[in-house]
Structures are given as C-alpha cells and as structure tokens.
Amino acid sequence: GAVVSQHPSRVICKSGTSVKIECRSLDFQATTMFWYRQFPKKSLMLMATSNEGSKATYEQGVEKDKFLINHASLTLSTLTVTSAHPEDSSFYICSARATRKSKGEQYFGPGTRLTVT
Amino acid sequence: QKEVEQNSGPLSVPEGAIASLNCTYSDRGSQSFFWYRQYSGKSPELIMFIYSNGDKEDGRFTAQLNKASQYVSLLIRDSQPSDSATYLCAVERIGNKLVFGAGTILRVKS
Numbered sequence: 301g302a303v304v305s306q307h308p309s310r311v312i313c314k315s316g317t318s319v320k321i322e323c324r325s326l327d328f329q330a331t332t333m334f335w336y337r338q339f340p341k342k343s344l345m346l347m348a349t350s351n352e353g354s355k356a357t358y359e360q361g362v363e364k365d366k367f368l369i370n371h372a373s374l375t376l377s378t379l380t381v382t383s384a385h386p387e388d389s390s391f392y393i394c395s396a397r398a399t400r401k402s403k404g405e406q407y408f409g410p411g412t413r414l415t416v417t
Numbered sequence: 418q419k420e421v422e423q424n425s426g427p428l429s430v431p432e433g434a435i436a437s438l439n440c441t442y443s444d445r446g447s448q449s450f451f452w453y454r455q456y457s458g459k460s461p462e463l464i465m466f467i468y469s470n471g472d473k474e475d476g477r478f479t480a481q482l483n484k485a486s487q488y489v490s491l492l493i494r495d496s497q498p499s500d501s502a503t504y505l506c507a508v509e510r511i512g513n514k515l516v517f518g519a520g521t522i523l524r525v526k527s
Binding site: 332334342343344346349357393395397405406407408409410411 | 449451453459460461462463466505512513514515517518519520
C-alpha cells in the first residue's frame with residue numbers, strides 16, 4: 301500500500317506556542333491531503349482538506365487562523381497549530397488521497413500526538 | 418440520523434470464527450466505501466474498499482455492498498487475536514471527503 305509519513309510523532313509544547321506538523325506521501329503524488337483530529341475513544345473528525353497549490357478548505361467550526369494549512373507540493377502538507385492551548389491537545393492525523401491509483405482511496409499517516417501544557 | 422452508522426460493540430468472537438461487522442449509510446448517492454482498522458493509539462489502516470454491489474474478497478477479508486439497502490459489511494474469516502481492533506466504516510462524499518462511522522470494537526478471544 302501507499303506510505304504516508306508524519307513528523308513529529310509526539311510533541312509537547314507550552315501554552316501560547318506554535319507547533320508545525322508535516323505530512324508527506326512517500327511513494328505517490330497526492331493532490332489532496334486531509335487533516336483529522338481524534339480525541340480518546342472518539343472517531344476521526346475532519347478538520348480541513350488541503351489541495352496542492354490552493355487554499356485549504358476548512359470544516360465548519362474549525363478556525364482557519366488557528367490551524368494553518370499549507371500544501372506546498374504534491375507530496376507535502378503542513379498543519380501549524382498557532383497559539384496552542386491545552387484544549388488543542390489531541391491526536392492529529394493526516395491522510396493522502398492517491399489520485400493516480402485505482403479509485404482514490406485515502407492512506408493515513410501514523411499520527412502526531414500533541415500535548416499542550 | 419447519522420450519515421454512517423455502526424454498532425459500537427464490543428463484538429467478541431472466538432479465535433478461528435468469522436467476525437461480521439456491519440455499517441449503514443444515509444446518502445443513497447454514495448459510491449465508494451472503505452473499511453479501516455485502527456489499533457489503540459495508532460492511526461487507521463486501509464483494509465478494503467468496495468464500489469460495486471456484491472462481494473469483494475481479499476485474503477481473510479470480504480467486503481459486501483448492497484446499495485439498495487444502503488448497507489456495507491466486512492467479514493473476517495479465521496479471526497485471530499491480532500484482528501482485535503476498532504473497525505471504521507467510511508463513505509466517500511462530495512469533495513472526496515470521507516465520513517466515518519464511530520467504529521466497532523472487535524475482540525477476538527484465544
């Protein structure tokens with residue numbers, strides 16, 4: 301299957317600081333990447349859709365100025381959590397849609413566990 | 418009504434048995450359906466995808482789709498303890514977004 305990496309896998313930061321998370325598709329090109337967050341024992345919540353070369357599309361209720369998304373190339377998208385607060389602590393997962401594969405299924409990165417103190 | 422519904426479980430099956438996981442969806446226009454497996458503390462892993470009515474088999478896994486009944490299922494044959502995980506059903510909608518069910522916890526007991 302297709303491989304998607306995320307970095308860092310874990311990060312602890314202080315309240316008020318910003319954290320950048322990288323998502324890379326390693327063996328395929330992804331014109332579309334997605335960012336999710338997941339709270340313990342809950343399902344995935346889509347935050348935004350990231351399209352290469354254009355602005356991200358945010359889901360209702362997600363602050364675009366707080367969660368900055370950049371999709372600079374066909375293999376890299378970044379999510380920056382700005383002015384992080386303890387309530388932003390969560391498991392952030394990206395996925396990449398393999399548009400040149402059979403039916404455009406999404407492959408997930410390993411996730412980034414963010415803890416804001 | 419939720420867009421994608423799954424029984425939260427847990428579904429407990431003995432080792433070697435068939436595990437049957439079910440999912441219903443509300444959007445009759447949905448075309449693409451996916452099953453993901455998620456171990457605790459890990460990200461989802463794609464297991465199967467299905468687009469046409471009927472069955473699709475891959476190793477021990479069989480996905481079944483019935484668009485008329487808006488129903489998709491996943492069968493796991495010869496269940497192993499390593500299959501114990503949460504299984505997420507996902508339906509693709511406009512904008513290539515996936516809508517996930519809440520997931521079914523599967524426990525395979527040895």
